[in-house]
Structures are given as structure tokens and as C-alpha cells.
Amino acid sequence: MARVTIKLPDVGEGIAEAELTEWAVKIGDEIQEDDVLGTVMTDKAAVEVPSSVSGKVVWLAGEPGDTLAIGSKFVEIETSAETAAAAEERMAGDESDGAPDESVEKPAGREDRVEKPEPEKAEKPEPARAEARPEKSTTPATPRTTPLATGERPLASPAIRQRARDAGIDLRLVAGSGPAGRITHDDLDAWIAQPQTAGFGSGRLVVPRADEDVKVIGMRKRIAEKMSISASRIPHITIVEEVDVTDLEALREKLNGQHAKERGKLTVLPFLIRAICKAVAEQPGLNATFDDEAGVIHQSGSVHVGIATQTPNGLTVPVVRHAEAMSLWDAATEVARLADAARSGKARREELSGSTISITSLGALGAIATTPIINHPEVAIVGVNKMAMRPVWDGSEFVPRKIMNLSSSFDHRVIDGWDAAVFVRKLKDLIETPALLFIDE
Structure with a gap:
């Protein structure tokens, strides 16, 4: 050897x-x-x-x-x-x-x-068996009549493999014109330039989607501007807290079973709205807006809750006004009405402005935790994350409980970390003991 x-x-x-x-x-x-x-x-x-x-x-x-x-x-x-x-x-x-x-x-x-x-x-040396840089092929690439064997890897550089992945092309179908059948950029260009249905029963037309420039206008432009202001001006502090919603969910299911037909169905949002109203009653500095140019914090006497809502045109925040005066079903009805108006484009200007604190939720998509961006010029926002059944230690054994994380962000210029933590703790206590939501202290 x-x-x-x-x-x-x-x-x-x-x-x-x-x-x-x-x-x-x-x-x-x-x-x-x-x-x-x-x-x-x-x-x-x-x-x-x-x-x-x-x-x-x-x-x-x-x-x-x-x-x-x-x-x-x-x-x-x-x-x-x-x-x-x-x-x-x-x-x-x-x-x-x-x-x-x-x-x-x-x-x-x-x-x-x-x-x-x-x-x-x-x-008289023999011709080289392999070349490091093969000449570019001028022959258009054609599909193979049969695919490569299972597990057989087509010869192509990483750059060509990435191009093929981006275009949805199976390189096993492309005939290479390089040494030993290596696929070149010219081969791939020829394949893309002559769209054809991929063989062997896939029936997929390999046609790359054309590049497109989308001008940021209208609602999307306004969203971009507002998010830029919020992210650049507001130093965010975010607190994520785990909340046991087992008892709240049991109460919600029972109320829906008894009253859904005549009063409508309750989601978690009306309960959270009520919890926020009770929490800011003790901390009015969080139910506020901050005019950073004038250097003035305006604490609102009423609670106007913005509900972040996804629409075909982008994210909008319709406002549930005077939420502190609403029952659970009133709040549920108003949230549903505003969401429908926002999604259909029929929400009035006054229904999309004037909020003093906001709620954001990913709904069925859920998440373990999020870092919500504050709705400028507000100073606080509460994010709702997905519920999940998890084992919880009760002191003697693990028991199944429904757990949901709340992700709440605060404007650290005017809200200290301690005050933010007190607010989140109050929300946790109210949600985990839902009877407290209906007690007027």
C-alpha cells in the first residue's frame, strides 16, 4: 500500500x-x-x-x-x-x-x-481525471429520465444546493454538465429558464416566484411609524409571571354553560379586563399616558382598555371605553363588536384611539412568553400567553393545573421595577382567586 x-x-x-x-x-x-x-x-x-x-x-x-x-x-x-x-x-x-x-x-x-x-x-502525461474549475457549460440542462438512486447525492457545491432549496428544485432531477456529472450554476440556470414539471409523479411545476418590492403605505406605514416610536422612545421592562387559571377556567365554563345562549360566550379577556381595572385602582400611575415632550404623565380617572386586534390590513387597537363600569358580559360584547368593526374596516376613529392601558394576545397561536411593545403613549401593556396543562406541586404531590403566563411590559422612565412587580402580582392574585374579581372593597 x-x-x-x-x-x-x-x-x-x-x-x-x-x-x-x-x-x-x-x-x-x-x-x-x-x-x-x-x-x-x-x-x-x-x-x-x-x-x-x-x-x-x-x-x-x-x-x-x-x-x-x-x-x-x-x-x-x-x-x-x-x-x-x-x-x-x-x-x-x-x-x-x-x-x-x-x-x-x-x-x-x-x-x-x-x-x-x-x-x-x-x-506524454494522461489528461487530468478531474478539474478544480470546470469550464462553464453552454448546453442547456435537461431533466434526468430517471432519478438518482435513493441515498445517492447529486454532485453540486453548497451554493448550488442552497439555490436549489430556495427554488424548490430537486437536484436529483437535474443533469450536470461538469466532470463526473457535477451540476454547475449554468445547469441550474438552464433548468430554471425552461420551467418543466418535475418527474417521477411529483407533478410539481418548478417555477421560482418572482422578486417583488412592496411599498410600505397606508395602515402598514402607520403601524411601522408607531412601533418605531414605541421601541425607540420607551425603555421597556418586561415581567413574565406564571398564573394558575384552573379555577378561573372552571368558573368561565360554568357561566357559559348557564348563560351563553342569552348573554353570549365569555372568553378570558373580560376577566382580565376586570382584573386590570381593579389593579390600576390601587396603582393609577399604570393607567396613564406619558407626554415625553412636555414631561407630563396623565393619569386617567377612567380605564380605557386597548385590545390589540389582528386585521387583514395589520394590527389595530380598538378601545373598550370605561371598562371599569362594565360587567363581564358587557365587556365581552364590546370586545367582540370592536373586533368585528376593526377587521371589516368599519371602526370609527374614536374607537381606535384614547386607550390608557392595553392587552395583547396571540389567541390560539399562543406562546410560552412574549415581550409586548407598549402602545405609545401608554406606560403599560399586558400580554396573554397560551394555557397549558402542567404538573404543579401542591405540597404533597403533583397535580394537573391549567397554567398561563402573563407577559407585561412597562415604561421604565416612569414605572419602577417594584411598582411593575406589585401590579403583576395583583393581577396574579385576582386571576388565581376569581371570587376577588366580584368583591367591591
Whole structure:
């Protein structure tokens, strides 16, 4: 046996080094001639380095991310003495045509197994078996008549594979015009330029969607402007608290069972609205707006709750006015009415402004936690996250309980962390003991 050393080829462009981005083999792998060994990246393109001999991989140069010099040792392959001799014979020709350089390490005491090439053969080297930079193909790529075998990987660079993924193209269907059937950018361009139905029963038309520039106007522009103001002006502090809603859900289901037909169905929002009204009664500084230009905090005597609502035109915040004076069913009816008006585009200007504190919820999509952005110029917002049944330790055993996280954000310029924590704790107490929602203190 002998070893063949394959060196990092000159990939052109006048570069002296390249970054190793991917190994296609590992030490111990048995490979065939023309198999891709690894990929290096220049400042312009990814280049695959093929093997010019068959054998066993015994050494690799570094790890992905390493920078390698052009002409440095790339891979060592253990192969038969005869194959090594043939590789040595091709060295002169390989150096002239830019294919991977290779040298042969002869094992001690086995020189007689490797015959030196005769002079007349050296003068007429064989053509290189593999090229580092194949010429661009001018022949349009056509679909294969049969797919590659299961598990067989089409020969293509990482950049081409990414392009194919983005365009939804199965590279197993594209015929490559490069050495050993490697797929080039020209092959992929030709395939995309001639849309065709992917074969083998998929029936999928491989047509990339055209690029499109969407001008930010109308509602989306106003949302962008308001979010920019909120995020740039307000230093947010967010508190996430776990809340046990088992008893609240039991009460809600019972009330719906008794009154849903004549009064409408209750969701969690009316309960949360009532909890907010009771909590801000003790902390009026959170039911407020902050005019940062005038340096004035306006504490509202009434609670006008903004309900973040997703509409076809974007996020809007209709307002439940004087929520402190509403019953659960009044609040539920008003939330439903405002949501319908907002989604249909019929909400009036006064129904979309004037809120003093807001609620945001992802509804059925849910989340474990969120970081709500405050609805400027308000100073607080309460985010509702999804409910989930979780095991809770009650002191003697784990019991199943319905748990929901509240994510609440505050304007840290005017709301201290302590006051924010007191507010969140009050909401937690009211929700976990729903009877407190109906007690007038």
C-alpha cells in the first residue's frame, strides 16, 4: 500500500488561500475516484475538491472554518501501490492543467512495488481525471429520465444546493454538465429558464416566484411609524409571571354553560379586563399616558382598555371605553363588536384611539412568553400567553393545573421595577382567586 497526498488546487482568481467550509468525507471512508472530498470558499465562490484516486481517507487538513494555503496538503489517501504509481505518473500533467496536486509517499521497504514512469510516458502525461474549475457549460440542462438512486447525492457545491432549496428544485432531477456529472450554476440556470414539471409523479411545476418590492403605505406605514416610536422612545421592562387559571377556567365554563345562549360566550379577556381595572385602582400611575415632550404623565380617572386586534390590513387597537363600569358580559360584547368593526374596516376613529392601558394576545397561536411593545403613549401593556396543562406541586404531590403566563411590559422612565412587580402580582392574585374579581372593597 502507498499514500497519495492531494493538495489544495489553484482555484484561480489569483488567490493565495481559501476557507475550508465542508468535508464530504471523514477519516476511514473508502472513496472512489472523482468523489468530492471537501469544499473550499473563496471570496467569490464555493469550489469542490474531487479525489483523483480511489482508496481510504487517512488524513484531513483541519476543520471547517480553517483557512488553507493554495498548494498545501489537503487530504491523504491510502491506496494500492499500482494506483499510487499511476497517480505519480499524472503529476506533471495535473500541475499544468490546474487539477488537484498529488504526491506519493512510498512505504519503507516497499520501493520495489512502485515502478517509476518511463521517460517516454512522462513526456506524454494522461489528461487530468478531474478539474478544480470546470469550464462553464453552454448546453442547456435537461431533466434526468430517471432519478438518482435513493441515498445517492447529486454532485453540486453548497451554493448550488442552497439555490436549489430556495427554488424548490430537486437536484436529483437535474443533469450536470461538469466532470463526473457535477451540476454547475449554468445547469441550474438552464433548468430554471425552461420551467418543466418535475418527474417521477411529483407533478410539481418548478417555477421560482418572482422578486417583488412592496411599498410600505397606508395602515402598514402607520403601524411601522408607531412601533418605531414605541421601541425607540420607551425603555421597556418586561415581567413574565406564571398564573394558575384552573379555577378561573372552571368558573368561565360554568357561566357559559348557564348563560351563553342569552348573554353570549365569555372568553378570558373580560376577566382580565376586570382584573386590570381593579389593579390600576390601587396603582393609577399604570393607567396613564406619558407626554415625553412636555414631561407630563396623565393619569386617567377612567380605564380605557386597548385590545390589540389582528386585521387583514395589520394590527389595530380598538378601545373598550370605561371598562371599569362594565360587567363581564358587557365587556365581552364590546370586545367582540370592536373586533368585528376593526377587521371589516368599519371602526370609527374614536374607537381606535384614547386607550390608557392595553392587552395583547396571540389567541390560539399562543406562546410560552412574549415581550409586548407598549402602545405609545401608554406606560403599560399586558400580554396573554397560551394555557397549558402542567404538573404543579401542591405540597404533597403533583397535580394537573391549567397554567398561563402573563407577559407585561412597562415604561421604565416612569414605572419602577417594584411598582411593575406589585401590579403583576395583583393581577396574579385576582386571576388565581376569581371570587376577588366580584368583591367591591
